Amino acid sequence: MNTPRRPHLKSIPSTTDQPRPAEPGPASDSRRAPRNVGRKAVPSALRSDQQQGDGRYPVAWLHITAPPDWRAVPTATSKCLCGRDRSAVGRRRVLALIADHEAHKTACPLRTPQEGATAA
Incomplete structure (x- = not known):
């Protein structure tokens, strides 16, 4: 029987017992700074605020969680920068908290x- 002979697809380099010295990299142009390979530019977090608003800002927040299932229990929280922090659980109490938040x-x-601030 004859087995088919395969041609050599790749030549195997000869190995030596001695380590080879490292080869220097390509010469760099001294006019350019070295590039950081693999890094991407990231915007600085210290930039000035570029938003020009009208001076208004939020003071009070009303957060309502009402699941789509009518059997689920809704919850709500009402918070204000003045220190007010209230919460409610259940339909009637959430509705009362919404009315209280509007009244606040x-x-x-x-x-x-304040009366004293306008008098000065």
């Missing part, structure tokens, strides 16, 4: 001008 808009010391 007129009574909040951060939203209504």
